[in-house]
Amino acid sequence: MIKERGGSVAWQEIHSLENLRGIPLDINTEFHLSLIAIEWNRFYRRFGEKATRSQLVEFAGLIDKKYGRLFVP
Numbered sequence: 908m909i910k911e912r913g914g915s916v917a918w919q920e921i922h923s924l925e926n927l928r929g930i931p932l933d934i935n936t937e938f939h940l941s942l943i944a945i946e947w948n949r950f951y952r953r954f955g956e957k958a959t960r961s962q963l964v965e966f967a968g969l970i971d972k973k974y975g976r977l978f979v980p
Contacts (some may be wrong), residue, residue, distance in 0.1 A: 911940060916963055928971070929979035938977060 908964050920926065930939045951958070971978075 910949065916960060926967070928975075930977070931979055938974070942971060943974065947971075 947966075947970075954962060
């Protein structure tokens with residue numbers, strides 16, 4: 908999922924149906940609020956506000972590949 912930082916991705920794009928992922932409630936705390944948040948926090952520590960749009964999109968794709976099996980439609 909794409910997060911907005913430094914205005915490189917519009918809020919509407921982040922929250923579009925195409926970019927949202929369903930996360931089962933029983934794993935939300937551990938999975939979404941912890942594992943995925945940790946991944947994005949590492950990304951932002953590395954790139955900060957200088958992250959480009961392509962870096963954001965690429966990283967969101969990596970999250971999808973890594974955890975996509977846990978998402979629900």
